[in-house]
Amino acid sequence: MRQTDREIVRDLKLFKDVDADVFDDLMTASYAQRMPPHVELIREGESADFLHIVLDGCVELFSSGHGRETSMAIVTPVSTFILAATVNDAPFLMSARTIESSKLLLIPSQNVRDAFARDPHFARAIVTELAQCYRSVVKSMKNLKLRTSIERVGNYIIRLHDKAGGAEIIELPYGKKNLASILGMTPENLSRAFGALQSHGILMDGARIEITDRAALEAISKPNRLIDDPRS
Amino acid sequence: MRQTDREIVRDLKLFKDVDADVFDDLMTASYAQRMPPHVELIREGESADFLHIVLDGCVELFSSGHGRETSMAIVTPVSTFILAATVNDAPFLMSARTIESSKLLLIPSQNVRDAFARDPHFARAIVTELAQCYRSVVKSMKNLKLRTSIERVGNYIIRLHDKAGGAEIIELPYGKKNLASILGMTPENLSRAFGALQSHGILMDGARIEITDRAALEAISKPNRLIDDPRS
DNA sequence: CGGTGAATTGACACTTTTCAATGCGGGTGG
DNA sequence: CCACCCGCATTGAAAAGTGTCAATTCACCG
Structure with missing residues (x-):
């Protein structure tokens, strides 16, 4: 090695x-x-x-x-x-x-x-x-059981946004099929969730996401430290 | 102490x-x-x-x-x-x-x-x-993501049956409200699932369950060692 | 005896899945 | 280099599953 x-x-x-x-x-x-x-x-x-x-x-x-x-x-x-x-x-x-x-x-x-x-x-x-x-795993399970699919997608984007240091444009790190499965939904539903979130602070273009209104995104996603924070 | x-x-x-x-x-x-x-x-x-x-x-x-x-x-x-x-x-x-x-x-x-x-x-x-x-927790998560609600209920009964050493009559150890939440569904849906399982090998009476046809119960529940076995 | 909460059931609404069709790339092989 | 194909993403419509609301019954407890 x-x-x-x-x-x-x-x-x-x-x-x-x-x-x-x-x-x-x-x-x-x-x-x-x-x-x-x-x-x-x-x-x-x-x-x-x-x-x-x-x-x-x-x-x-x-x-x-x-x-x-x-x-x-x-x-x-x-x-x-x-x-x-x-x-x-x-x-x-x-x-x-x-x-x-x-x-x-x-x-x-x-x-x-x-x-x-x-x-x-x-x-x-x-x-x-x-x-x-x-x-x-416990956090993932809370994510699944406590949140709607749109909230899961919204919070996923928020985490990406944070990891990117708040950059306006962020990119999905892997395919939407994988992402959908991780988030506990079908690819079709993930598409629709992305669509629905476009009136709540984001702008999708393929794998690229522009964060236009972080406050609106948080309002609909309701992030929670005890689910989303990778530390803690 | x-x-x-x-x-x-x-x-x-x-x-x-x-x-x-x-x-x-x-x-x-x-x-x-x-x-x-x-x-x-x-x-x-x-x-x-x-x-x-x-x-x-x-x-x-x-x-x-x-x-x-x-x-x-x-x-x-x-x-x-x-x-x-x-x-x-x-x-x-x-x-x-x-x-x-x-x-x-x-x-x-x-x-x-x-x-x-x-x-x-x-x-x-x-x-x-x-x-x-x-x-x-990983097993619980697989149970949630990989199975339908009826399968979850069925496998829960199978586990009870095994824990009771195969006794014909078994009893739910706590209230159905708690059980429903553990299994990721509403109490109403749990009731319906119990109802649906009555044509597949069980007979409900309040908190008491009679196992009339274990094979039929397994057929519809599809138990899996890597989800249900508490050892392993 | 009344009150409270759980369980059950039915009707309804909503979410999610499924199926199908289309368009868009990224590769392969001619 | 281009045509083709395959897989992915998107969208629509229908179907299934699930959650919600309301009403009823029942058991238990103060």
């Missing part, structure tokens, strides 16, 4: 405080790998042989059953996924596939568990990361 | 392997408390001063916003809740209230974090518990 990748991983909250030799062992055992778009990385029900880290690109976590399929989350750099299955040595609850060409780091699960036992700092970091994953 | 309670807590997976003196410190700092039904224990947004453990009774985790409200989970003995907020020292994402009269054990969050740092066994147990919480 490349030295720059190694430094990127080292800077992750999960690895920042890990002992040098423990970190070395983890990295020595790991594989960095570039994947084309739309490659299935893992399938739900299989066992967790590697902890995955997205170094570059974009990975979709999804789940399916009886002809239906839904996106559960989108993982962007630099984050881990399937940590829970790894530490508990349990089968995946979700499948994963690349959305775009992506660089991944695979760390053997056994090494992760060993490092956990050897290094209290790593243990502490894993707990923090796991707790964040948990809270993130 | 009573000696029997102490032994019950000691037998929890979370505390089974904890060092004796660490466990002593935790218990000395803790409070056991009996609460009447329908008491609000914590409110979302507040900070996590105590890790909560349900020793007896039944606690509802719920969330609200802009006039809407939804149940997120029901915690039954003997389990912890708000562990993630406790270990990360973050604000609650959910509120909690007793459903019935309940006995709770409250452990100061600072003591939990101290014990985590002192005892690797406790650290390991916390990770396992957190990962289980995470996986449990």
Whole structure:
């Protein structure tokens, strides 16, 4: 694996405080790998042989059953996924596939568990990361159960707007089909929601969105710190 | 706190392997408390001063916003809740209230974090518990996004049936209003779903359900290990 | 004994999904 | 280089599912 990748991983909250030799062992055992778009990385029900880290690109976590399929989350750099299955040595609850060409780091699960036992700092970091994953799913669930579809779309745009530092023009980071599934609706409904929001402070043009009236957008979306704030 | 309670807590997976003196410190700092039904224990947004453990009774985790409200989970003995907020020292994402009269054990969050740092066994147990919480929410979310309301109700009954060891007559453990909210629907719709399932292997009588044809119930519910199995 | 709240049922309205048709790119292969 | 095709996005119309409102019954509790 490349030295720059190694430094990127080292800077992750999960690895920042890990002992040098423990970190070395983890990295020595790991594989960095570039994947084309739309490659299935893992399938739900299989066992967790590697902890995955997205170094570059974009990975979709999804789940399916009886002809239906839904996106559960989108993982962007630099984050881990399937940590829970790894530490508990349990089968995946979700499948994963690349959305775009992506660089991944695979760390053997056994090494992760060993490092956990050897290094209290790593243990502490894993707990923090796991707790964040948990809270993130809880927020998604509140988003789904407590909000109408238009509110979900509106708040998604607000988050994008914030992440872009309040830029007037923002761009959807991936296709609307994925986005619709994440937000718990059909692509057709997402289209209509975007349409409806155009009288409430936004202007759509394909994947580009112009924020014309942030106050109006917030008025209809009713953002909530305990759902939308990625910190907290 | 009573000696029997102490032994019950000691037998929890979370505390089974904890060092004796660490466990002593935790218990000395803790409070056991009996609460009447329908008491609000914590409110979302507040900070996590105590890790909560349900020793007896039944606690509802719920969330609200802009006039809407939804149940997120029901915690039954003997389990912890708000562990993630406790270990990360973050604000609650959910509120909690007793459903019935309940006995709770409250452990100061600072003591939990101290014990985590002192005892690797406790650290390991916390990770396992957190990962289980995470996986449990993911399953709930799959249940919501991947299934129709009738399938959700059907699978809920199947789980009850299994928990009761396959008894022909089973009983709903709490009110239908709560159940409806957990399953992501209105009480009216839950009534109709129960009605619809009566031609598929069940017979309702108030809170009592007779399982007349388990195969038919499974045929319409399509149970899935990766959603319904509490282990895994 | 009256009051309160849960559960059930029916009618209705609304949201969401489904199906179908169209237009718009981005690729591939001729 | 262009024609073609495939998948995505959009739009409309119909169908299904779900939520809302209202009325009734029932059990429980003060």
